[in-house]
Amino acid sequence: MIDNSFLTKPVFGLDSTSKSEFFIERLRLLSLHHYKSCNSYKKLLDAINVNPEEISDSSSIPFLPVSLFKQYDLMSIDSDDVIKTMTSSGTTGQQVSKIYLDRNTALLQTKALTKILESFIGSSRLPMIIIDSSSVIKDRSMFSARGAGILGFSIFGRDKVYALDENMELDIEALEFFLKKHIGKKILLFGFTFMIWQHFYKLLKENDYYIDLSKGVLIHGGGWKKLENQSVSQGKFKEEIKAVCGVEEIFDYYGMVEQTGSIYMECEFGHLHASIFSDVIIRRSIDFSVAEIGEEGIIQVLSMIPESYPGHSLLTEDKGILLGEDNCPCQRKGKFFKVTGRIKNAEIRGCSDTYATNFN
C-alpha cells in the first residue's frame, strides 16, 4: 500500500539526518493509514486531538500502550485478509497480545529481519540448531511469540535441528548426528534466552557434557526477567554458555511480537541497535518527554513494518537507556541503547483488594 523503497536502503548505513527524512514520512503515512482503516486508532487520535497529517517529527507520533493489543483486537485490514495471528507468550490465564498479519505485513517482517541479520551472520544460509522443541510450532496459523521467533529465524537455516525434544530434554543423539554432519562449518544457533539457560546450558553443565560449537553464532532474545530472578547477568550468561559449548559469537536481541521483524540486535560491543526499519525513543515517566542520552526511561519503539495493525509506535513496559546515535564503535549507524529491565508493578496504597493477591 505504501512505498516500500526503504527496503533497499542500507540497514545500518544511514546517519540520523539521512534516515529521518524517509523514516518520518513513512511513519506519518502509516499513522494516516491506520487512522483511516482502524476505527479504534482513529478514536484514540481524536481523543488526544492529534491530526496524523500534521506529524512532522518522530517524537510526536502518538504511541499506543503495548498492552492495548491484549485487550483489543486492533487491525487495519479486512478480517478476511488475515493470514496469520501471532500471540505473545504468556503464562496460563494471562491475557496475550493478538497481532493480525496480512500477506504484505508478514512479507515486510521477513524482509526486515533478513536485512538486519545479514549484518551479523552474512547472507548465506547456515546449518542451524534451534534450541527449543519442535512442538512449539505445530499450529502454523496461530503463532506464539516463541513459534514466530523460531520460524522467523529459521529462514537463515539450511539444515535445521531442534536441540530439545517434546519434554524439553536435550536430544543428544540428534545433536551429535547434526554436528558430525556439519563438522568444521559455521553454525547458527537460535533460541530464547531463558530456554537456552534452563534447558540447554544447565543440562550440559550438569552432565558435564561438552559439545563443540566453537564455530557457532548464537542469537537469542526474549528478555532477561527470569534470569535476573536467578541472578544471571548478561555477562555471566555469555561466559557460562561459552564454557559449556565454546560458542564465541553471542548476540542478544530486543524485540516483541507486536513489532516482529524490525528487531534490535546487540552488536559486538553489547549495544542494541535500531536499524533503518525502527527507532527507539526513551521517555520520562513524569511527562513522557524525551529523555537525554544516558538517562533511564520508558522505551518507546517505532517500526516501519506494521501495516495490517496499528503497531508502528508503541510504549513498552520496559526501561532503557539511550547510549548514543550514529557513533557506536561497531560502525553501525543509528541509535543504540540498552534495556535495563521491566518496569515493576506499581506499589499501590489504598484500600483496594490486596488480601488475595498477597498470598498468591
Next chain:
Amino acid sequence: MQKLEDVVIPMQPTSISIQLLAGNENYDEIPYLKPLVPFDDTVISFFDELSMILMKHPQGRDFPDVITFGFFIRKANIKRQMKSYTCLRSNVGRGVSFHIAPSNVPINFAFSLAVGLLSGNACIVRVSSKSFPQTDIVSDAISSVLEKSKFSDLKRYISIVRYQRNNEINNFFSSLCDIRVIWGGDNTISELRKSPLPPRSFDITFADRYSFCIIKAEEYLDMQNKKKIAIDFYNDTYLFDQNACSSPRLIYWVGSAKLVSQAKEFFWSFLHEALIDKKYKLQSMTAINKYIASCQSALDYNNVEIPKVLDNLISRIELKNLPADLPERTCGGGSYFEYTDDEPDKLFDIVSRKFQTLTYIGYTNAELNSLFIGKGALGIDRIVPCGKAAEFSLIWDGYDLISHMSRVVSID
C-alpha cells in the same frame, strides 16, 4: 454465662501458628466473656491511655496515620461521638467480633478494634500478614496499656493476631464470633465467606466501592481558598494513590460550559501545585497505567477528550455522557473522569449500589441532601465536604457501626 448456640466450636488449629501481637491468647474462652455496654467506661479510659502513648510516640512524626488514630480515640472525641447515641440506653455488645483488616491501609485494624470495643464486643483482630511499622507501634502500645492492673479484665477482650492465609484458622475464629468485620474488598469477602458462621452471626463487609466529587463551578470560582481546596482534594485522593474506596474518581462539574472550563483551569492547576508541594512521587508503572486507562476510555466510549496536560501527575478523561460501567474503571494514581452538565441530576442515572462517598465543593450539605436523600438512589452512603473523604467515623459505608455491632434489648 453466654449460651453458645448449636454450633460445635472447632478445636483451635494447633499445627498452624497464630502469632499474638497483643492481648488474650486464650481464644477458647473469648465466646464466654460477658458482653460490655457500648461506650463502656473502662474501654473509654483504655483508649484514652492508648491515645496518650500514641500521640507522644517518638515515631509519630513518621506515621501521621498513627497520630490520627490517637486523636480519634482520645476521651474528649469519644465523648463527643457518644452524644449522637443517646438512644443506646438498652444496648449491649453482641459478644465476639472477628475483624479481618486489609493489607494496605496499615492503621485500619486499629479503627476496627476501636469500633468493636466501643460497641461492647470482645475483638479478635487479624492484622495483615504484611508487616507495617504502624501495626507494631499500635500493638506494642496496646500491650503496654493492658499490662496495667486496672485493665487486666479488659485484656481478655482483645486479641491482635497475625497469621498467613489459612482457612482452618479463618474457620476457627469465624466459629467463635457473633460479628465478622471484613475489610479489604470483594475478593477478601468471598474468601472469608467460605468459613461458616454460627446461625445468628453476621458479616459486616466493606466491599469495593466507588466515589466521586461534585463541584459547582460558579461557587468554586468565587472561593478564595482554592489552594486549601486543592490540598483537601489531594488528601482525599493522592494520599492513598486514589485507591481508597472513598477517593473520588469522577468529577461531576455543574455549570455552563464557559464557567466550568474556567473552574477546571483553576482547579487542576492548584491541584498540580499541591502535588509539587507535597512532592508526590509518580511511579513509572502508574504513569503507564494511567495512559492505558485514558486509551481504553477513548476506545470504549464515544467522543472522549483527553486534554493535553502539563505532565502525568494528573490524567483527565472528559466524557460526553456517563457510562454505567464507570465504577469498573479504577485505575488510581490520579486518573479522573470528568463530566459537565447544567444540573446535577444526571448523576442519578449511574448511581448504583457500588457508589460510596460523594464529596462536594460549592454546595451545602442541605442542598445535596435534598437532591439525593429520599429520591431513591441505590447508592451513596456518605456525603461529605471535599477533604473529608477518608476521615473515619463510627458511621461508615452506610453502617452505623455501634448500632450494628450491639444488640438492642427491647424493654416494655
